[in-house]
Amino acid sequence: MSGKTIYLDNAAAARMDESVLEAMRPYFFETYAVATSEFGYSSGIEAREALDKARQGIASRMIARSDEIVFTSGGAESSNMALKGVALALGGKKGKHLIVSAIEDFPVLHSARALERQGFEITFLGVDSDGLVDLDRLREAITGETILVSIQHANQEIGTVQDIAGIGAICREKEVLFHTDGTHTFARLPLRMDETPADLVTLSAHTIHGPKGVGALYVRQKTPLAKWMDGGFQEFDLRGGMENIPGAVGFARAVELTTDEETGRLQAMRDVLIDRMLREIPDATLNGHRWKRLPQNANITYHFVEGESITLHLDMRGIAVSTGSACFSRSLEASHVIMAIGGDHERAHGSIRFTFGRFNTMEDVDLVVRQMADVVERLRKISPLKHAGEERKVEK
Amino acid sequence: MTFPYSEKVLEHFRNPRNVGKIEDPDGKSLEGSPACGDMVAVYIKVDPETQRISDVKFESYGCASNIATGSIITELAKGRTLDEAKKINWKQASEALGGLPPIKAHCSVLAVEGLRSAIQNYEERHGLVKERKPTTEELVKKRLRKVMNPLSGLDLVRTNLVRAVSVEDGIVRIGIDLPESHQFAANIRNEIREKIEPLWDVRRVEIRFED
Numbered sequence: 001m002s003g004k005t006i007y008l009d010n011a012a013a014a015r016m017d018e019s020v021l022e023a024m025r026p027y028f029f030e031t032y033a034v035a036t037s038e039f040g041y042s043s044g045i046e047a048r049e050a051l052d053k054a055r056q057g058i059a060s061r062m063i064a065r066s067d068e069i070v071f072t073s074g075g076a077e078s079s080n081m082a083l084k085g086v087a088l089a090l091g092g093k094k095g096k097h098l099i100v101s102a103i104e105d106f107p108v109l110h111s112a113r114a115l116e117r118q119g120f121e122i123t124f125l126g127v128d129s130d131g132l133v134d135l136d137r138l139r140e141a142i143t144g145e146t147i148l149v150s151i152q153h154a155n156q157e158i159g160t161v162q163d164i165a166g167i168g169a170i171c172r173e174k175e176v177l178f179h180t181d182g183t184h185t186f187a188r189l190p191l192r193m194d195e196t197p198a199d200l201v202t203l204s205a206h207t208i209h210g211p212k213g214v215g216a217l218y219v220r221q222k223t224p225l226a227k228w229m230d231g232g233f234q235e236f237d238l239r240g241g242m243e244n245i246p247g248a249v250g251f252a253r254a255v256e257l258t259t260d261e262e263t264g265r266l267q268a269m270r271d272v273l274i275d276r277m278l279r280e281i282p283d284a285t286l287n288g289h290r291w292k293r294l295p296q297n298a299n300i301t302y303h304f305v306e307g308e309s310i311t312l313h314l315d316m317r318g319i320a321v322s323t324g325s326a327c328f329s330r331s332l333e334a335s336h337v338i339m340a341i342g343g344d345h346e347r348a349h350g351s352i353r354f355t356f357g358r359f360n361t362m363e364d365v366d367l368v369v370r371q372m373a374d375v376v377e378r379l380r381k382i383s384p385l386k387h388a389g390e391e392r393k394v395e396k
Numbered sequence: 397m398t399f400p401y402s403e404k405v406l407e408h409f410r411n412p413r414n415v416g417k418i419e420d421p422d423g424k425s426l427e428g429s430p431a432c433g434d435m436v437a438v439y440i441k442v443d444p445e446t447q448r449i450s451d452v453k454f455e456s457y458g459c460a461s462n463i464a465t466g467s468i469i470t471e472l473a474k475g476r477t478l479d480e481a482k483k484i485n486w487k488q489a490s491e492a493l494g495g496l497p498p499i500k501a502h503c504s505v506l507a508v509e510g511l512r513s514a515i516q517n518y519e520e521r522h523g524l525v526k527e528r529k530p531t532t533e534e535l536v537k538k539r540l541r542k543v544m545n546p547l548s549g550l551d552l553v554r555t556n557l558v559r560a561v562s563v564e565d566g567i568v569r570i571g572i573d574l575p576e577s578h579q580f581a582a583n584i585r586n587e588i589r590e591k592i593e594p595l596w597d598v599r600r601v602e603i604r605f606e607d
Binding site: 304305306308309312313315316325326327328334345346348349381382383384385 | 399401406409410412415416417426433434435436437454455456457458459460462463500503
């Protein structure tokens with residue numbers, strides 16, 4: 001094996017772009033002061049200007065106002081802030097009911113569960129076999145007590161993209177706030193806050209080759225949101241704690257570097273990978289919607305084999321991917337997303353997620369398809385289930 | 397590179413010993429874990445003269461620790477007498493592999509249980525079971541917990557597919573809540589027979605598939 005690693009787990013964490021680090025560097029070593037008002041000392045004023053500029057850069061990418069961007073420590077904090085902040089602001093007034101999809105990532109899912117333990121009522125909205133939320137079922141689930149709908153823009157595992165314009169329109173009509181987790185879509189899929197009827201959007205830098213530990217929450221003007229992180233009066237008095245200026249600057253630079261042209265390149269790699277995997281490897285199934293999906297995500301179940309065994313074999317060959325198998329997770333629970341789209345343990349057991357990023361090439365795709373074919377064949381040879389597979393094929 | 401397993405585990409994972417199926421085995425088993433979905437099959441050949449395991453093979457639908465444990469227990473069991481092989485436990489298997497992560501224990505226990513069940517299967521088929529207890533509905537259900545529905549990777553009892561069980565005059569009747577046309581009906585029928593027929597007082601097994 002060559003020393004080179006083919007890294008296809010960019011949704012979990014992506015390598016930071018060097019030019020992001022260059023943009024951040026002065027804010028560690030030169031302009032390291034805390035951001036002060038225009039009446040403070042000069043390096044504090046410069047820090048403030050850098051923060052404002054970063055905020056402006058992120059806002060303009062999503063056609064938002066700059067004072068609608070609240071910097072946080074990352075996507076997890078942003079989603080906690082959205083759910084718990086709305087619950088705190090409206091729980092005693094309007095009602096105690098929230099709706100989230102069953103396939104949300106853990107920050108939303110576990111915030112909802114935490115609120116449930118505190119006496120809130122949560123509807124976990126199911127999805128169809130592609131992972132899509134049914135808009136009629138959403139409409140029926142909204143009651144007079146509902147204070148927030150939180151449905152992700154795209155799924156972290158199977159990549160399915162929801163109709164957030166349609167969801168937002170229903171929420172508007174029913175006068176319910178709408179939060180969407182855009183961790184995997186921001187700067188990759190079109191998002192215009194002058195058109196999209198969402199009130200809160202989770203954003204993160206780490207998925208677009210920015211620094212870890214910085215994200216943001218888009219908060220539409222006049223959205224009722226209680227302050228959840230107490231501290232000073234930073235971030236429009238919505239989030240206390242010293243601003244992470246190098247992080248914010250790095251985030252804004254990462255957004256600048258993420259172009260539609262690049263996203264098109266990732267999508268081309270995704271499509272070749274999906275087509276070849278399904279064509280060249282028998283008994284492989286795509287998870288998630290075929291075309292309503294993240295441009296950088298592919299998720300495939302290789303039947304009759306187990307995912308952790310696949311990832312370990314690939315790791316030994318210098319390829320990094322992830323799996324929804326229970327054996328891979330710390331909790332020993334199979335992926336809640338795969339279970340929600342099929343309710344089938346076997347499908348989660350052999351599921352592999354590939355997520356592309358800036359540093360991948362079409363050559364990587366070719367190598368991964370070839371190595372995967374070999375690994376799956378090896379593991380099927382030792383699987384007691386392959387006989388079932390053979391019989392099934394004969395039946396057809 | 398850094399891996400979460402010992403060198404020995406990785407070696408057995410990469411090159412598992414005694415992999416595959418024995419055609420016409422003297423004893424066999426298929427164990428599944430409802431917790432994680434792993435499965436393991438063990439096949440044995442027994443020398444009738446010496447009561448030693450002359451050949452043993454395994455198959456795994458599981459993670460690295462499941463595969464490595466399957467591999468090591470076949471090495472530990474080969475050439476041993478049935479009584480010796482029965483005593484091989486998870487601790488010995490784990491030690492022979494240079495240790496396994498604690499969270500992975502249940503994936504590897506499965507392989508150890510697989511060996512014991514294959515030996516038990518042999519003993520039942522050859523009338524070697526020492527204590528002869530009459531077959532009860534509870535015992536049949538217990539055994540059905542080891543029959544997997546390949547679609548879900550979970551056993552029949554856990555997935556509520558066993559509708560009715562009766563034991564009468566050596567005839568075991570089992571109703572399964574699946575259509576006859578289900579793609580794995582034939583597999584499930586064979587597996588049920590393999591698990592129940594070897595019981596010493598069972599004369600016939602009748603399996604009904606019903607919608």
